[in-house]
Amino acid sequence: MTSSLVRVAQVVLSFLVSSALAAGPLKRATTCNGFSQLCGRSFGNVTYVGAHDSYAVGVNNAAANQDYNITQQLADGVRMLQMQAHNKSGTIELCHSSCSLLDGGSLQDYLGTLKTWMDSNPNEVVSLLIVNSDGFSASEFGSVFQSAGLDKISYSPSAATLPASQWPTLGSMIDNGTRLVTFMDHHADFTSVPYIIDEFSNIWETAYDVTDTTFDCNVNRSTGDTSTSMYLINHFLDTQGLFGILTPNVGAANQTNAVSGTGSLGQQVQTCVASTGRNPNFMLVDYYEFGGGSVFQVAATANGVTYNPSTPIASPRSTSASSSSSSSSSSPSGSTSSSAPSVLLSGSTYATAFAMTAGLLMGAAAVF
Numbered sequence: 001m002t003s004s005l006v007r008v009a010q011v012v013l014s015f016l017v018s019s020a021l022a023a024g025p026l027k028r029a030t031t032c033n034g035f036s037q038l039c040g041r042s043f044g045n046v047t048y049v050g051a052h053d054s055y056a057v058g059v060n061n062a063a064a065n066q067d068y069n070i071t072q073q074l075a076d077g078v079r080m081l082q083m084q085a086h087n088k089s090g091t092i093e094l095c096h097s098s099c100s101l102l103d104g105g106s107l108q109d110y111l112g113t114l115k116t117w118m119d120s121n122p123n124e125v126v127s128l129l130i131v132n133s134d135g136f137s138a139s140e141f142g143s144v145f146q147s148a149g150l151d152k153i154s155y156s157p158s159a160a161t162l163p164a165s166q167w168p169t170l171g172s173m174i175d176n177g178t179r180l181v182t183f184m185d186h187h188a189d190f191t192s193v194p195y196i197i198d199e200f201s202n203i204w205e206t207a208y209d210v211t212d213t214t215f216d217c218n219v220n221r222s223t224g225d226t227s228t229s230m231y232l233i234n235h236f237l238d239t240q241g242l243f244g245i246l247t248p249n250v251g252a253a254n255q256t257n258a259v260s261g262t263g264s265l266g267q268q269v270q271t272c273v274a275s276t277g278r279n280p281n282f283m284l285v286d287y288y289e290f291g292g293g294s295v296f297q298v299a300a301t302a303n304g305v306t307y308n309p310s311t312p313i314a315s316p317r318s319t320s321a322s323s324s325s326s327s328s329s330s331s332p333s334g335s336t337s338s339s340a341p342s343v344l345l346s347g348s349t350y351a352t353a354f355a356m357t358a359g360l361l362m363g364a365a366a367v368f
């Protein structure tokens with residue numbers, strides 16, 4: 001008698017437990033991207049700092065856009081990683097304009113590093129922005145995501161295009177374990193790989209590679225409804241050198257990344273809020289740590305939260321006199337360290353790259 005009562009109790013208990021499990025995740029995230037206030041916010045209603053050319057890392061290297069690797073970028077608060085994907089003998093490789101200028105390694109290795117970070121930071125939603133420079137298919141990217149194990153934690157939207165307001169909350173993405181959001185500029189294919197999301201029908205962009213500090217908020221690229229879609233500001237300043245080659249204006253980076261003042265990130269956000277009525281979703285910057293955390297301060301203000309990092313972020317490494325000290329470049333070969341277009345997202349030509357390399361080798365001390 002007693003034993004059958006125990007048995008009934010066991011069955012009832014296991015039923016209760018399994019129905020609780022079936023009803024949904026038992027645990028609800030209470031901190032999302034560092035803040036409790038963000039858990040209930042739609043992904044499309046949050047402002048994120050993004051690293052432009054996140055893989056293009058090198059100190060005093062004119063082809064680089066960042067001083068620190070993506071592990072450090074993520075640790076410091078970067079939540080969108082932008083990259084250019086190139087075809088290196090059939091492998092998807094992260095290069096800057098050309099793999100002979102700057103080769104940041106394979107997509108496979110990069111995604112492996114990202115997976116490691118995301119596994120140890122389960123309450124973070126991270127976005128990728130892939131510039132598909134050489135036209136790989138979505139399924140070719142999908143294979144690399146699968147072998148890195150990132151398909152399992154990727155968010156697949158309910159439709160190929162979502163207005164900003166229809167994105168799920170950060171909390172629900174974290175609870176479901178689908179907290180990697182990948183956008184791609186060309187050849188996304190919702191039918192074959194739903195988690196590689198078409199960029200321009202979902203996100204419009206401001207102009208990129210600008211050389212003056214105006215930083216307007218006009219629509220530069222979009223294939224969607226700009227009144228409802230998310231948007232991205234390209235907030236990195238270039239300098240025009242020999243042959244019209246553009247390189248990051250490192251000397252101005254502290255001010256470019258600043259909270260306020262001429263040409264600052266804070267100022268462009270204000271320009272955008274004045275014209276669109278809402279904050280940008282993504283803010284792509286070079287040398288994110290210049291400004292001592294100012295870019296994260298701008299994001300926090302836009303999100304209505306308080307920026308209060310538990311540990312100081314990394315210190316700037318590159319100096320404004322980059323070409324004069326290119327021998328300290330972390331790039332393995334001297335020729336890559338002295339070449340540098342950042343403009344040539346798609347219009348890059350071999351001739352230009354050659355002319356630029358030649359020009360820089362001839363005595364580029366005055367260029368940067």
Ligand SMILES: *[C@@H]1O[C@H](CO)[C@@H](O)[C@H](O)[C@H]1NC(C)=O
Binds near residue numbers: 314
């Ligand atoms: C990334 O950079 C940090 C320093 O900021 C360094 O400790 C770490 O080893 C680097 N990781 C890789 C994979 O190179």
Ligand SMILES: *[C@@H]1O[C@H](CO)[C@@H](O)[C@H](O)[C@H]1NC(C)=O
Binds near residue numbers: 088089135136137
């Ligand atoms: C990448 O390059 C290889 C040759 O190295 C070629 O066979 C392949 O078709 C290329 N892929 C794309 C997407 O162009």
Ligand SMILES: *[C@@H]1O[C@H](CO)[C@@H](O)[C@H](O)[C@H]1NC(C)=O
Binds near residue numbers: 168172
């Ligand atoms: C979370 O998973 C549930 C159940 O599969 C699904 O209905 C919901 O849409 C998912 N939410 C997100 C944000 O993925």
Ligand SMILES: *[C@@H]1O[C@H](CO)[C@@H](O)[C@H](O)[C@H]1NC(C)=O
Binds near residue numbers: 206207208209210221
């Ligand atoms: C977009 O920006 C690029 C680079 O800054 C510029 O050359 C182009 O004219 C802009 N196009 C539009 C439509 O604004």
Ligand SMILES: *[C@@H]1O[C@H](CO)[C@@H](O)[C@H](O)[C@H]1NC(C)=O
Binds near residue numbers: 254
């Ligand atoms: C940027 O600011 C940092 C910290 O204030 C300073 O050490 C560095 O020299 C500045 N860099 C430039 C290029 O102005």
Ligand SMILES: *[C@@H]1O[C@H](CO)[C@@H](O)[C@H](O)[C@H]1NC(C)=O
Binds near residue numbers: 279
């Ligand atoms: C989020 O919504 C608030 C309230 O409407 C708005 O002020 C803010 O600009 C929005 N942020 C983004 C990134 O959409």
